Amino acid sequence: LVDWLPDARAYQDRPWYRHILIPHELAHQWFGDLVTTENWANMWLNEGFAEFMPGQYWSARHGRAAEDDYYLDEYTQYLRIDARRRMPLASLGSNNIYPKGALVLEMLKKYLGPERFWASVHRYLTRHAYGNAVSDDLRQAVLDATGEDLDWFWSQWVYQAGLPELVVTDQYDSVAHRLTLTVRQTQVDTATADSTGLRFTVPRAFRMPLAVRVATPRGVVIHRVVVTDTVEAIAVDSVPAAPTYVIFDDGNAVLKQLRYDQPTTRLAAQLTRDPDLWNRSWVIDQLTARPTDTLAAHALADAATGADYFLTRAQAAAALAAFAARAALPPLERALRDTSSQVRESAARSLGQLADSTGAALALARAAWEHDSSYEVRAAALGSAARLGAADRRELIRTGLRTPSYRDAIRNAALGAAVLAGDSTLVSDVDATVADAEFASYVLAAMAVRPTPASAPADARLMAHLDDERGWVRRWTLAAVKNGMPPAEALRRLEAATPRLRHADARQAAEKAIADLEKKSAHAGAEE
Numbered sequence: 001l002v003d004w005l006p007d008a009r010a011y012q013d014r015p016w017y018r019h020i021l022i023p024h025e026l027a028h029q030w031f032g033d034l035v036t037t038e039n040w041a042n043m044w045l046n047e048g049f050a051e052f053m054p055g056q057y058w059s060a061r062h063g064r065a066a067e068d069d070y071y072l073d074e075y076t077q078y079l080r081i082d083a084r085r086r087m088p089l090a091s092l093g094s095n096n097i098y099p100k101g102a103l104v105l106e107m108l109k110k111y112l113g114p115e116r117f118w119a120s121v122h123r124y125l126t127r128h129a130y131g132n133a134v135s136d137d138l139r140q141a142v143l144d145a146t147g148e149d150l151d152w153f154w155s156q157w158v159y160q161a162g163l164p165e166l167v168v169t170d171q172y173d174s175v176a177h178r179l180t181l182t183v184r185q186t187q188v189d190t191a192t193a194d195s196t197g198l199r200f201t202v203p204r205a206f207r208m209p210l211a212v213r214v215a216t217p218r219g220v221v222i223h224r225v226v227v228t229d230t231v232e233a234i235a236v237d238s239v240p241a242a243p244t245y246v247i248f249d250d251g252n253a254v255l256k257q258l259r260y261d262q263p264t265t266r267l268a269a270q271l272t273r274d275p276d277l278w279n280r281s282w283v284i285d286q287l288t289a290r291p292t293d294t295l296a297a298h299a300l301a302d303a304a305t306g307a308d309y310f311l312t313r314a315q316a317a318a319a320l321a322a323f324a325a326r327a328a329l330p331p332l333e334r335a336l337r338d339t340s341s342q343v344r345e346s347a348a349r350s351l352g353q354l355a356d357s358t359g360a361a362l363a364l365a366r367a368a369w370e371h372d373s374s375y376e377v378r379a380a381a382l383g384s385a386a387r388l389g390a391a392d393r394r395e396l397i398r399t400g401l402r403t404p405s406y407r408d409a410i411r412n413a414a415l416g417a418a419v420l421a422g423d424s425t426l427v428s429d430v431d432a433t434v435a436d437a438e439f440a441s442y443v444l445a446a447m448a449v450r451p452t453p454a455s456a457p458a459d460a461r462l463m464a465h466l467d468d469e470r471g472w473v474r475r476w477t478l479a480a481v482k483n484g485m486p487p488a489e490a491l492r493r494l495e496a497a498t499p500r501l502r503h504a505d506a507r508q509a510a511e512k513a514i515a516d517l518e519k520k521s522a523h524a525g526a527e528e
Helices: 008-013 016-027 044-062 064-084 099-112 114-127 135-146 151-157 264-273 277-288 294-306 310-322 325-335 341-351 360-371 375-387 393-402 406-421 424-431 438-449 455-467 471-484 487-500 504-527
Strands: 035-037 131-133 165-173 178-185 208-216 219-227 231-236 245-248 257-259
Touching: 008 341, 008 375, 008 406, 016 044, 035 044, 044 064, 044 099, 044 135, 064 099, 064 277, 064 310, 099 114, 099 135, 099 151, 114 135, 135 151, 165 245, 178 245, 208 231, 208 264, 219 231, 245 264, 264 277, 264 294, 277 294, 277 310, 294 310, 294 325, 310 325, 310 341, 325 341, 325 360, 341 360, 341 375, 360 375, 375 393, 375 406, 393 406, 393 424, 406 424, 406 438, 424 438, 424 455, 438 455, 438 471, 455 471, 455 487, 455 504, 471 487, 471 504, 487 504
Parallel strands: 035 131, 165 257
Antiparallel strands: 165 178, 178 231, 208 219, 208 245
């Protein structure tokens, strides 16, 4: 499956192949081999289940936090893909069968409960063993195993696109002891038809069974509700005092995007007390947007150094980069001593974002670069030290380019630092790696278009590699010019270079790239 197995040191950075790839491929023995999708439009049954199962494995081995951790990463991937184009799971060429498939299955498990969910999966696998299945076969298995027809669930999560985009506000009535939440679904169906006339739809209003948790100094109230309309009021009665924090969709039963402005005091309390990693991550995002708020800084500092799970500590350490150095440096210094390399990596990376005139951030970054045992931490520290203007930045970058590490983490950090440095003397060092690292060609492209002393020499080196004797270098170079530069810059360079190229394959590929760029430019002009 992989040709870059980690060495012993790399395991502390939780390599992707072990955490996701191996359990994913093992799951295909059941989802893909034992039962195979009947056609490409239902491919999510193979890949969605295979992407879902690693989270179940890590949950069984390490507990709920590991499960939340896994699916939170899937959620981040899903949002990036969904932002480019919204497509249903069950559609030909669906772009989201991996993360959305995993998330929809996790949502289904939360709705049904583990016992009913696994009974449904068992029914699905045994009924279709050594055969084929489509999406509705899974729905039928759920119906037969549980007696519950989830046509509404399949309609909005499998056969339609998008997710709920929610805006929530609340008001507490101290006389009636009632908290009223107003929930607005703001997702808009903006999908356009493709060349065949096919158009995917986004539900105007999702059906969302969820719980609201209201914490007060005199106890916690949990209110369960099914939201079904575009605008809906939820009245939570018997709330004995003003809330200390409110969780909309306690336990994250619904895949969604949420905007819910709350006082910092509430968010800080939730970050401390909520066990759900998704909710913690959402709170950290809210606090990050308040860089001048002293309480927000304190809450993040406490989370970065004291949260009970490493992912929360890592996310809080990353968030501290948005705050003043005087508030961020003490907790980041402590985070650099964390037992988790992911926390130390986040802290090392945050150092490079601080506006620190004392030199303390640079000293911490340099110490992490010189002494940490993790490849990823050292890579982040190198990048921060270079960004903070280390006096020996040039030599630091050159050392990084020569330092071996798992999946070239340190060399890639040094290449990124070379772009920011804009140092013409580093161009030859970057160029020396083009045969070993595709990323180096993209770095030369970035250096070429930035207005620095490195621009002209980087441009010359990069374009020369379109005629390199090594075919893979030619391909990497063309990809870097086409995809790593603004389209107009790439088009100008390729039009000038293509007629002089000696290799027929390079010339043909460059001509195709020119055509693609011209088409892209014409399309952009038409949209304007």
